[in-house]
Amino acid sequence: MSQSAPVKSLTATAIRARKGAEPLVCLTAYTTPVAKLADEHCDLVLVGDSVGMVLHGLPSTLNVTMEMMIMHGQAVARGLDRALMVIDMPFGSYEESAAQAFRNAARLMAETGAGAVKLEGGQHMAETIRFLVDRGVPVMAHIGLTPQAVNAIGGYKVQGRGEDGKRIREDARAVADAGAFSVVLEKVPAELADQITAEIAIPTVGIGASVRCDGQILVIDDMLGLFDAFKPKFVKSYAHLATDAAGAIQAYAEEVRSRRFPAPEHVFSQEEPGK
Numbered sequence: 001m002s003q004s005a006p007v008k009s010l011t012a013t014a015i016r017a018r019k020g021a022e023p024l025v026c027l028t029a030y031t032t033p034v035a036k037l038a039d040e041h042c043d044l045v046l047v048g049d050s051v052g053m054v055l056h057g058l059p060s061t062l063n064v065t066m067e068m069m070i071m072h073g074q075a076v077a078r079g080l081d082r083a084l085m086v087i088d089m090p091f092g093s094y095e096e097s098a099a100q101a102f103r104n105a106a107r108l109m110a111e112t113g114a115g116a117v118k119l120e121g122g123q124h125m126a127e128t129i130r131f132l133v134d135r136g137v138p139v140m141a142h143i144g145l146t147p148q149a150v151n152a153i154g155g156y157k158v159q160g161r162g163e164d165g166k167r168i169r170e171d172a173r174a175v176a177d178a179g180a181f182s183v184v185l186e187k188v189p190a191e192l193a194d195q196i197t198a199e200i201a202i203p204t205v206g207i208g209a210s211v212r213c214d215g216q217i218l219v220i221d222d223m224l225g226l227f228d229a230f231k232p233k234f235v236k237s238y239a240h241l242a243t244d245a246a247g248a249i250q251a252y253a254e255e256v257r258s259r260r261f262p263a264p265e266h267v268f269s270q271e272e273p274g275k
């Protein structure tokens with residue numbers, strides 16, 4: 001089913017033009033109410049494949065499907081008016097060939113109204129990025145720690161320390177030259193992130209990278225303190241909603257068991273017609 005989305009005021013071109021200017025504020029979102037909250041303050045909202053871990057309880061992002069991304073993408077689109085909506089291409093939906101990537105990117109954009117897609121990979125994905133961009137698909141690249149490659153990398157480790165920094169810098173140059181409008185730098189040393197930010201012409205969006213990136217992104221459930229299965233060093237908790245929710249559920253359970261809830265103001269009587 002296709003869904004028509006309103007034209008968003010921020011486009012990939014507008015985000016691209018923010019290189020070196022005021023930092024880009026980016027967050028993930030997976031639902032309509034959270035997208036509405038993010039829209040007021042964010043330039044870019046990512047429907048991240050992190051949805052698999054934070055909302056669906058999956059052990060990694062590898063099991064996330066196109067159908068899951070489309071369902072959450074449609075929900076997020078209903079909550080956005082201003083921010084650019086970017087949607088992640090799930091593992092297995094783009095790596096095989098440029099044609100496969102285009103088919104699935106076009107489906108994600110057509111069925112959700114996203115203004116761009118994000119995919120993981122540097123030099124080896126450059127040809128695919130060029131293919132997509134040439135066919136009207138704005139691409140946000142994602143290099144450094146690429147969670148979909150967790151099995152190949154051997155864990156969620158910092159990427160680009162020492163000599164390995166050269167590889168990440170080449171990845172950054174390759175995706176920028178291929179036409180990506182911005183690039184996520186995940187879990188790379190701050191000095192390397194600074195070097196890349198100075199070297200390439202597109203905005204860098206850091207997560208566990210550097211305060212000098214052109215923008216920052218966090219997973220919404222992480223920064224709200226809702227997802228506490230594990231907490232990487234780069235996550236700052238701006239709220240503690242899991243703790244608040246646990247307290248609220250405990251209070252509710254106690255009041256139900258002691259018959260203090262519902263109170264008179266929460267029930268209806270014969271004497272209140274019209275309510």
Ligand code: KIV
Binds near residue numbers: 218
């Ligand atoms: O899936 C996701 O949420 C992401 C961000 C961490 C950048 O890719």
